[in-house]
Amino acid sequence: DGAVPFFGEHQAGIVTPAQDRLHFAAFDVITKDRAKLVEMLREWTAAAARMTQGRDAGTLGAVGGQPEAPPDDTGEALGLPPSGLTLTIGFGRSLFRDAAGVDRFGIADRLPAALEALPHFPGDALRPEISDGDLCVQACANDPQVAVHAIRNLARIGFGVVSIRYSQLGFGRTSSTSRTQTTPRNLMGFKDGTRNMKLEDAELLREQLWARAEDGAAWMAGGSYLVTRRIRMTVETWDRTSLTEQEAIFGRDKGEGAPLGKAKEFDEPDFDAKGADGQPMIAKEAHIRLAHPDFNNGAHLLRRGYNFVDGTDGLGRLDAGLFFMAYQRDPRKQFVPVQRSLARADVLNEYIRHVSSGLWACPAGVTGDGDHWGRALF
Numbered sequence: 001d002g003a004v005p006f007f008g009e010h011q012a013g014i015v016t017p018a019q020d021r022l023h024f025a026a027f028d029v030i031t032k033d034r035a036k037l038v039e040m041l042r043e044w045t046a047a048a049a050r051m052t053q054g055r056d057a058g059t060l061g062a063v064g065g066q067p068e069a070p071p072d073d074t075g076e077a078l079g080l081p082p083s084g085l086t087l088t089i090g091f092g093r094s095l096f097r098d099a100a101g102v103d104r105f106g107i108a109d110r111l112p113a114a115l116e117a118l119p120h121f122p123g124d125a126l127r128p129e130i131s132d133g134d135l136c137v138q139a140c141a142n143d144p145q146v147a148v149h150a151i152r153n154l155a156r157i158g159f160g161v162v163s164i165r166y167s168q169l170g171f172g173r174t175s176s177t178s179r180t181q182t183t184p185r186n187l188m189g190f191k192d193g194t195r196n197m198k199l200e201d202a203e204l205l206r207e208q209l210w211a212r213a214e215d216g217a218a219w220m221a222g223g224s225y226l227v228t229r230r231i232r233m234t235v236e237t238w239d240r241t242s243l244t245e246q247e248a249i250f251g252r253d254k255g256e257g258a259p260l261g262k263a264k265e266f267d268e269p270d271f272d273a274k275g276a277d278g279q280p281m282i283a284k285e286a287h288i289r290l291a292h293p294d295f296n297n298g299a300h301l302l303r304r305g306y307n308f309v310d311g312t313d314g315l316g317r318l319d320a321g322l323f324f325m326a327y328q329r330d331p332r333k334q335f336v337p338v339q340r341s342l343a344r345a346d347v348l349n350e351y352i353r354h355v356s357s358g359l360w361a362c363p364a365g366v367t368g369d370g371d372h373w374g375r376a377l378f
């Protein structure tokens with residue numbers, strides 16, 4: 001269970017074949033001191049470079065330092081392999097300008113136009129305390145302990161500079177981001193990630209995943225914008241819905257994952273095909289029709305979400321759903337129009353509720369030892 005290179009043109013954890021586990025954390029910056037923040041980002045980068053290679057967060061390690069001092073690694077990943085760990089950083093809008101418009105760290109002029117606050121969508125039930133944030137780190141790995149260890153150590157290093165605003169564990173990927181992967185299933189039991197942007201789609205990634213200097217924010221060249229949405233599923237209601245209805249909602253069959261009217265998972269959907277009753281095989285309000293690039297001005301997303309179950313809600317129901325994450329070159333042209341069409345008409349809405357939202361500017365990769373997270377920004 002090997003190591004994914006940390007250094008590179010783009011950050012790892014975006015087109016990296018989606019690992020099985022997630023620990024996502026959003027942070028608030030609690031210092032006003034720009035130098036402290038930059039110094040922490042430098043320390044985070046060094047720790048991330050080490051942890052992704054299966055090493056301790058600090059150079060002395062969990063047990064190699066002075067016995068009188070707290071160790072510079074918390075120790076719970078000792079003896080575990082790198083497990084494909086990737087750590088991906090993102091910057092939120094509030095880092096550039098707070099709610100009152102104050103330029104907290106002298107970077108307001110670098111706020112990318114693409115980081116425009118997401119609009120309110122019909123049906124949104126967002127909880128502010130688990131939305132937004134100044135910074136985020138997406139930790140993905142094939143071992144949950146490795147992902148949790150990484151976030152915990154970053155939080156430890158950031159003591160006094162940042163505090164965790166909220167975090168989310170995910171236990172099963174709901175997307176493939178490479179054609180070498182089989183398509184996993186979400187908690188509604190459907191294959192998810194069939195028609196996703198993938199590592200192998202070089203031309204599409206160039207056009208729709210990576211930001212460019214000419215998009216407006218030069219420091220974001222080679223980066224990508226991440227939208228996170230915690231989407232609660234009312235699985236109890238879903239589980240009392242007939243198979244035919246479930247399949248009609250997505251526009252795909254549940255076993256194979258084929259578009260309705262077709263036989264195989266990767267067959268192209270035919271949105272004009274009509275059944276014996278004269279009705280479209282894929283309903284007008286089916287999820288895969290409303291989300292399809294043909295009906296959204298050609299917009300694609302690189303979805304990289306995870307299943308979650310966070311215990312129960314005290315009302316006899318599981319607190320379960322999909323932690324949706326999607327990367328793209330410009331959310332104003334991609335996530336926003338797609339989510340607008342879904343929020344307006346998707347029959348899936350009866351079974352889901354968006355409760356948290358985040359929008360993040362994830363810069364290009366760290367190129368080597370002299371470079372660090374946020375160097376191009378500050």
Ligand code: HEM
Nearest residue numbers: 186190191192193194195231288291292293322338339352
């Ligand atoms: C496709 C599930 C929310 C965008 C799909 C598919 C499933 C699915 C089963 C078909 C397989 C595939 O092509 O991947 C869900 C569930 C959701 C959810 C259970 C919520 C709990 C969203 C949201 C967006 C979105 C919020 C974006 C705003 C897409 C896109 C496709 C897709 C772009 C591919 C459409 C195509 O090109 O055929 N989703 N989805 N989904 N979904 Fe979702």
